[in-house]
Amino acid sequence: MHSVVCIKQVPDTTEVRIDPKTNTLMREGVPSIVNPFDMHAVEAALKLRDEYGGKVTVITMGPPQAVEALRRVKTLGVDRTILLSDRAFAGSDTLATSYIITQAVKKIDSEDAVDLVLCGKQAIDGDTAQVGPGIATRLNMPLVTYVIDIDSVDTEKKTITLKRSVENGRTALCVEYPMLMTVLKELNEVRYASLPNMILATNFKAEVWNKDDIGAEMKNMGLDGSPTAVRKIFSPPVRECGEMIPHGIEQPDVAVHNLIEKLSHNKTI
Amino acid sequence: MSDNSYSNKYDVIIVGAGPAGVSAAITCAKAGLNVIMLERGEHPGSKNVMGGILYRHPTEQIIPEFYKEAPLERHITEERVWLLSKDSAVTMGYKSKRFDEEPHNCFSVFRSKFDKWFAQKAVDMGVTLICETLVEDVIMKNGKVVGIRTNRDYGDLYANVIVAADGANSLIAARAGLHPEVRSNTLALAVKEVYSLDREKIEDRFNIDSEGGVTIELLGDATQGLMGTAFIYTNKDSLSIGVGAFISQLMKQKISVYDLIESVKTHPMIKPLLKGGETKEYLAHLIPEGGYRAIPKYCIDGLLLVGDAAMLVNSLHREGSNLAMTSGRFAGEAIIQAHSDGDFTAKGLSTYKELMEHSFIVQDLKKYKNTEKFFEEHMQFFTLYPQIADDAAYEFFKVDGIPKKEKQKIIWKQITNKIPSWRLLLDIYNGWRVVK
Ligand SMILES: Cc1cc2nc3c(=O)[nH]c(=O)nc-3n(C[C@H](O)[C@H](O)[C@H](O)COP(=O)(O)OP(=O)(O)OC[C@H]3O[C@@H](n4cnc5c(N)ncnc54)[C@H](O)[C@@H]3O)c2cc1C
Ligand SMILES: Cc1cc2nc3c(=O)[nH]c(=O)nc-3n(C[C@H](O)[C@H](O)[C@H](O)COP(=O)(O)OP(=O)(O)OC[C@H]3O[C@@H](n4cnc5c(N)ncnc54)[C@H](O)[C@@H]3O)c2cc1C
DSSP, X not given: OEXXXXXXXXXXXXXXXXXXXXXXXXXXXXXXXXXXXXXXXXXXXXHHHHHHOOEEEEEEESOGGGHHHHHHHHTTTOSEEEEEOOGGGTTOOHHHHHHHHHHHHHHHHHHSOOOEEEEESOOTTTOOOXXXXXXXXXXXXXXXXXXXXXXXXXXXXXXEEEEEEETTEEEEEEEESSEEEEEOGGGOOOOOOOHHHHHHHHTOOOEEEOTTTTTOOGGXXXXXXXXXXXXXXXXXXXXXXXXXXXXXXXXXXXXXXXXXXXXXXXXXX | OOTTOOOSEEEEEEEOOSHHHHHHHHHXXXXXXXXXXXXXXXXXXXXXXOOOEEEHHHHHTTSTTGGGTSOOOEEEEEEEEEEEOSSOEEEEEEEOGGGGSSSOSEEEOOHHHHHHHHHHHHHHTTOEEEOSOOEEEEEEETTEEEEEEESSTTOEEEEEEEEEOOOSSOHHHHHTTOOOOOOGGGEEEEEEEEEEOOHHHHHHHTTOOSSEEEEEEEEEGGGTTSSEEEEEEEOSXXXXXXXXXXXXXXXXXXXXXXXXXXXXXXXXXTHHHHTTOEEEEEEEEEEEOOOGGGOOOOEETXXXXXXXXXXXXXXXXTBSHHHHHHHHHHHHHHHHHHHHHTOXXXXXXXXXXXXXXXXXXXXXXXXXTTHHHHHHHOGGGTTHHHHHHHHHHHHHHOOSSOOHHHHHHHHHHHHHHHSOHHHHHHHHHHHHHHHO
């Protein structure tokens, strides 16, 4: 099995603060981490490799510093890491991001056939959950989102059996691969890196691909290829908590009376 | 090492990436030795608390002109000592234009930033640094330390020499059987706060310009009469405030260090300095203050102890990082010598002992070896004398029509009412003797 995992470097939101005056994110000094969902995607790919053999390639699109995200997953023992980095990529929205990543996956596939593409459910900063589906659509691959379990792989029939989370429950699916999945944290527990892998990660070199390496066209990426623009970022107003009208069970008539009183008092009825 | 080769055998393993460990690592790496350094924190300094003054001289011996690029806060231009009583301070200090000229004497720093930078220097010189990894044990063979065990899978590493640079309460020293037992009267507990305050306010209140900085050491009431000290150091836009006392005394007096730092911050002499600021970080840390008598055996077959792990702290002079760096450098030099001789036994590493014993480290600690005990037996230095000094100064400066000669008599009388004159003279003489 050759899995390609897409990871995004994101600010550690547990340490991001919003400037109350300007409503902008204060990113200064905030450490970067690998998008938490993506760590579970990497773990899933490693598990499949441990069980069925093969290879795990991890890619990320971002500025040169994003190599640290690749270093982090290198400590888990992934085989190959590629940084997609080019000034022309800056300002890409989800449409352009999925285009760039698709181009990269195509190139990887041409060197070494890709069986699975794995993404996180969503990025904790952008939060759109669009990049994974965007890549699947462009690659014309089956897509399964919200994966919480990978049961088995039939390498003869080239099918994978998995479970996805849906509202009110879960569904089991058997899907042909090559396919793309986006994963939830319940899928697995991320392994604790072994010391040899930690040591190897200290002096690894990620491959870096630019727009020419992946044959990407200018019109499809960066600001030119991004129809979305962020107009404003704000934190939603804190919702005031509701008021409980007590004793509904013991004294329903009193509770109803109190409710009507309140509603008519503030002229709702 | 190429991308996919991995070896579990090094020339040197260093446990702990504080000032001592990094200094040893850099010294060894400069000589071309293959060094790995293990740190339990997320990054070097992330677990570090020092409210810190960093000294230039020992640091430059490791990295010349480090101050041109290291993350420093302010260079210190004035050192103050305040003897506090309940509502007063008898102050002393030294300020000099000479301290304002490069190269500076010392700097206030944040260890979380400085240690990270310092360790990166080691990495740049070829040291392998592994963070978020706890060393749990040493591996012994035929009575010689030959390796360490970490908390990770396949986590054993081997080396010719292991350096324990893991700070106060060293686990490595204990596992190697070197710390008999840590007694609470050799350990001090310190708490430190980073207190954010506008730059201009700091510069106005401490009478400094944009680069210079002040240290204030606080004695007397700052520790509520316990043996210990407190301090305030100026950073760029914050203050480091800390207080430390011996654990044995805290326990006896049932005072918590948290109470101590609150009483420092609310002291009438200190409160105005802090007005308008707020606590940004709050941390606690152990300091080994056992002095010379507490130093364990620091050189055995295959293992050297450096810095706080070897209990090298000079409490009287607020030094620690300099002893850590210098001992780390000495250890590095001994390890280089041992490699050229191919002898990693205690004998082969004995250069370390020689360098230590001929240096200011052991000599200073030896010189002050009786101080802890002396002050412990003479608690009046922390309780009674600050009050006496306060009363004397108050009488002396008060203008009330009493002739000076008369005043001197009054002052002396006040003193001898509290303590017999022979006792006072004896204390002064003995106090001078332990620090002379
Ligand atoms: C503060 C902020 C400002 C922004 N400003 C603009 C703007 O001005 N103009 C604009 O067009 N867009 C802007 N964006 C959108 C930004 O480009 C998106 O974050 C990006 O396209 C990815 O979308 P997402 O974060 O919603 O990822 P999601 O779609 O939620 O991510 C899902 C999964 O896709 C994969 N993935 C996502 N991104 C990458 C990546 N870079 N490399 C590898 N895998 C990845 C991961 O597996 C991830 O788990 C902004 C975003 C933020 C947070
Ligand atoms: C409040 C306070 C104020 C101080 N002020 C000053 C001052 O102003 N000036 C000064 O010079 N000194 C000061 N000191 C003393 C100074 O901090 C120490 O002497 C100095 O940090 C010692 O350096 P070190 O490298 O030996 O140990 P440390 O700095 O303690 O470094 C030890 C490192 O080892 C790591 N470690 C520990 N155990 C393990 C393990 N098992 N596995 C892996 N890693 C491990 C730790 O995370 C740490 O990074 C102060 C101390 C305190 C507590």
